[in-house]
Amino acid sequence: MNPGRPREFNTEQALEAAMQQFWLAGYEATSLQDLLDVMNLSKSSLYHAYGSKHELFLRSIDCYQQTSANELQQSLDNSLTSKAFMKRLLEDVISEATSKKKKGCLLVNTANELSHRDKAVSKAVLNGIDNVANVIKQAIKRGKKEAAIKSTVSTDTLVNYIVSNVSGLRTMVKSGVDKTELTPLVNMIMKTVY
Amino acid sequence: MNPGRPREFNTEQALEAAMQQFWLAGYEATSLQDLLDVMNLSKSSLYHAYGSKHELFLRSIDCYQQTSANELQQSLDNSLTSKAFMKRLLEDVISEATSKKKKGCLLVNTANELSHRDKAVSKAVLNGIDNVANVIKQAIKRGKKEAAIKSTVSTDTLVNYIVSNVSGLRTMVKSGVDKTELTPLVNMIMKTVY
DNA sequence: ACTATTGTGGACTCAACGGTCCTTATTTTC
DNA sequence: GAAAATAAGGACCGTTGAGTCCACAATAGT
Numbered sequence: 001m002n003p004g005r006p007r008e009f010n011t012e013q014a015l016e017a018a019m020q021q022f023w024l025a026g027y028e029a030t031s032l033q034d035l036l037d038v039m040n041l042s043k044s045s046l047y048h049a050y051g052s053k054h055e056l057f058l059r060s061i062d063c064y065q066q067t068s069a070n071e072l073q074q075s076l077d078n079s080l081t082s083k084a085f086m087k088r089l090l091e092d093v094i095s096e097a098t099s100k101k102k103k104g105c106l107l108v109n110t111a112n113e114l115s116h117r118d119k120a121v122s123k124a125v126l127n128g129i130d131n132v133a134n135v136i137k138q139a140i141k142r143g144k145k146e147a148a149i150k151s152t153v154s155t156d157t158l159v160n161y162i163v164s165n166v167s168g169l170r171t172m173v174k175s176g177v178d179k180t181e182l183t184p185l186v187n188m189i190m191k192t193v194y
Numbered sequence: 195m196n197p198g199r200p201r202e203f204n205t206e207q208a209l210e211a212a213m214q215q216f217w218l219a220g221y222e223a224t225s226l227q228d229l230l231d232v233m234n235l236s237k238s239s240l241y242h243a244y245g246s247k248h249e250l251f252l253r254s255i256d257c258y259q260q261t262s263a264n265e266l267q268q269s270l271d272n273s274l275t276s277k278a279f280m281k282r283l284l285e286d287v288i289s290e291a292t293s294k295k296k297k298g299c300l301l302v303n304t305a306n307e308l309s310h311r312d313k314a315v316s317k318a319v320l321n322g323i324d325n326v327a328n329v330i331k332q333a334i335k336r337g338k339k340e341a342a343i344k345s346t347v348s349t350d351t352l353v354n355y356i357v358s359n360v361s362g363l364r365t366m367v368k369s370g371v372d373k374t375e376l377t378p379l380v381n382m383i384m385k386t387v388y
Numbered sequence: 389a390c391t392a393t394t395g396t397g398g399a400c401t402c403a404a405c406g407g408t409c410c411t412t413a414t415t416t417t418c
Numbered sequence: 419g420a421a422a423a424t425a426a427g428g429a430c431c432g433t434t435g436a437g438t439c440c441a442c443a444a445t446a447g448t
Contacts, residue, residue, distance in 0.1 A: 005414040005425045026307065028222045032406055042427050043407080049425095053406065102310045111369040112306040113220065116296045122370055129369060157378040160366070164379060168362030172354070175305040175323060176316055184351040185358060192386040199395040199444040226436060236397050237437080243395095247436065 011049055014039040019060035023106045026113050027057055027121075058124050064106045065128030072135040082143030083194045086162070089136075090186045093169045097179040104170045107132070129163065136162050148194050158193060165189050205243055208233040213254035217300045220307050221251055221315075252318050258300045259322030266329040276337030277388045280356070283330075284380045287363045291373040298364045301326070305361075323357065330356050334387075342388050352387060359383050 017038045021030050032053055036043060050056040072089070079085035096102055103109075107128045115122040137159045143149040151158065172182065211232045215224050226247055230237060244250040266283070273279035290296050297303075301322045309316040331353045337343040345352065366376065 005416095005423080007425070008414095025311075029311075031404075033404085042425095044409085044428080045426055047407070104306070104310075108365055109306060111365055112298070112303060115369055117219075117223075126370055153382055154378070156375070157382055160371075160375055160379050161382055164359060164362035164366055166362070167365040168358035168360070171302055171305055171361040171365065172358055175309050176320055177354075181350070181354055184348070185354045188347055188351055188355055199393080199446095201395065202444095225434080227434090236395095238398080238439085239396060241437070 007049075009039075009041050009045070014041060014049075015056075015059055015063050018056055019063045019106070022057060022060045023064065023103050023109070024101065026109060028113070054120075058120060061106065061110060061121070061124040061128060065124075065131055068105075068107075068128070069131040069135055072132060073138075076135055076139055076142075081148060082139050082146055083148050083190075085139050086143070086193070087186075087190055089162075090166070090169065090189060093166055094173060094179055094182040094186060097173045097177070097182055102174050104174050105166075108167050108170050133159050133163055143194065151193060161193070201243075203233075203235050203239070208235060208243075209250075209253055209257050212250055213257045213300070216251060216254045217258065217297050217303070218295070220303060222307070248314075252314060255300065255304060255315070255318040255322060259318075259325055262299075262301075262322070263325040263329055266326060267332075270329055270333050270336075275342060276333050276340055277342050277384075279333050280337070280387065281380075281384055283356075284360070284363070284383060287360055288367060288373055288376040288380060291367045291371070291376055296368050298368050299360075302361050302364050327353050327357055337388065345387060355387070 017040070018035055021034055021038045024030075025034070032043070032046075035053070035056070036046060039046065041049075046056070050059065075088060076085050079088065096104070107125050110121060111125050111129075115125050137155060140149065140155050140158045140162075144155065149158070153161075169182065169185070211234070212229055215228055215232045218224075219228070226237070226240075229247070229250070230240060233240065235243075240250070244253065269282060270279050273282065290298070301319050304315060305319050305323075309319050331349060334343065334349050334352045334356075338349065343352070347355075363376065363379070
């Protein structure tokens with residue numbers, strides 16, 4: 001029923017490699033050759049397994065989004081307080097300012113590069129943002145329950161506030177703004193919520 | 195001393211057209227042919243006048259940045275209060291959410307697309323952001339003088355806060371987030387400063 | 389009018405792109 | 419072990435990318 005030569009590569013592992021490449025360079029700037037190199041497979045294998053560069057990209061977004069949301073969830077579960085979680089989140093974002101490779105966030109990058117002219121991509125990004133936002137929503141709810149958040153602003157707006165600020169910080173990091181300027185900014189954002 | 199055939203096109207006008215194209219589609223996604231079409235000139239004329247696609251892009255960024263900063267300055271000069279100016283600024287950003295073409299801001303777009311792998315571009319973007327930020331700095335200073343801003347946070351941090359939030363809002367607009375979600379966000383941002 | 393100088397149009401180059409397809413290899417089922 | 423099925427390698431394809439070059443056009447100074 002399902003005979004035939006078995007795959008010589010792990011589809012999940014190869015997808016992960018593709019995702020890393022797209023994350024690093026974006027969609028347009030990543031050539032098929034780049035993908036073949038990092039995924040370590042031949043052109044026909046790639047097309048056989050994933051269909052096209054575009055489909056592979058969509059799957060990469062999904063892969064990123066899932067692991068991202070999972071890591072965030074784990075971080076939240078391991079945090080003592082909502083506030084501690086949020087501080088860690090923001091500081092992780094600006095910590096990239098001192099590193100050489102500023103990959104940012106694949107979802108933010110993609111939103112800026114493609115969302116406005118690729119329906120399928122836009123949908124995948126929005127879905128990813130939604131998943132990530134859900135973890136943040138939990139954190140906000142927890143913060144309200146812990147009475148750490150005194151703000152009367154609605155939970156949803158606070159979530160959007162965090163998402164917006166994370167995106168903004170990411171853009172500034174990518175632009176090359178120095179970390180010393182970003183730290184007071186993080187403090188200010190924290191104070192407006194907690 | 196300076197004989198020869200005169201140019202049949204206006205270099206500033208053509209540059210403006212190129213800038214609009216880059217603004218709409220980004221650097222990579224704009225082909226030379228696209229540029230020739232919107233600028234209405236032949237390939238040799240373009241290379242003669244601007245050198246290369248890359249140089250033309252750098253000049254486009256500069257063109258954008260100048261007109262942008264000027265418009266912002268004008269808006270500030272025409273505003274009754276610092277607060278009114280800032281509210282207009284933020285609302286202008288999210289007003290794009292209801293329009294079809296979501297061009298965003300060329301500086302933010304470029305920061306996300308190219309800044310991390312193109313030194314010259316990164317420099318041009320940072321310079322542009324700086325010019326725009328300077329207008330915002332004036333607005334913040336004015337807000338402090340008018341005593342509309344009670345925050346003890348330093349002017350520079352407040353400026354970065356606005357820049358970061360504008361970038362964040364722009365990304366959300368581009369992602370396709372609905373305007374009804376963005377309006378409360380703008381209100382919240384305003385309240386954290388004024 | 390002639391020359392020097394600059395602008396313009398378009399044919400051309402060459403490399404890279406995403407994608408297809410055909411041959412060959414490897415496995416399972418019967 | 420033959421047949422069916424799937425994987426892999428790589429030659430191949432048409433298109434498009436940015437950029438070059440050359441012949442021709444238009445101007446200013448002499």
